[in-house]
Amino acid sequence: MADLINFEARAPSAQTAVDVFRDRWACDLRPLLGVDGTGPNLLFTQDPRPKLAAAALGRNDYCGMHVLEIGPLEAAHTYVLEQMGAESVTCVEASAEAWLKCLVVKELLALNRSRFLHGNIVAYLHENCRHFDLVYCSGVLYHMADPVELIEAIANTADACFVWTHVYNSERHPVAFTAERVRRLGIEVDYWSHQYGSKADNYWGGIDATAAWLTSEDLLSAFASAGLSDINLIEDQPDHPNGPAILFTARKP
Incomplete structure (x- = not known):
């Protein structure tokens, strides 16, 4: 993490906060x-995923729902979830810098119904006894070294899950990934693993040195085998510029 501003001479404002x-x-x-x-991505104001997730669950909002969000990054979707009534x-x-940014956003946008915890999501789910109505998991699974472990933990804590993630496709990833056949949840899936590059400035990936991507077929099979078998495929994005991606909801029947 770059050196932070230790002291501020200007009067307090939103600008002084984001300038940290x-x-x-x-x-x-x-x-x-x-x-x-701040950055270029309009995730606070123009990202359709929170609304698409609600619609796939047969809802117009998140009113009355207790949501667990994995990897909020800078709390953009958190803000929208609150705006939609969660x-x-x-x-x-898990990222210290991202967590601190979330706290800045929480203060500036008065996210009074949201809490931001700093740590490993898998460890949290293994220790947590709380039940959630929904797990919101956008941009996380493709950073996991053991994605099925996270899927199983999600199924043990919630009735439904929204996922946006990159998936492995042999036509788009012919060289850099290596396959390992893994048997979990009574099924066999391929972990297409690759090494991360530098974790220097502006790194927004996972905590492990490697990440394993699943094909879309293996990904959906893993959710179904974990008990979240009512799957609504919202969109397949084979031509996403950062690699093929998929978004869907998975619920207990």
């Missing part, structure tokens, strides 16, 4: 706060 991580943000906060020095949002973020 100036030019290190992924998301654009200008539309909501009128600040500069009763509570519990967020678990």
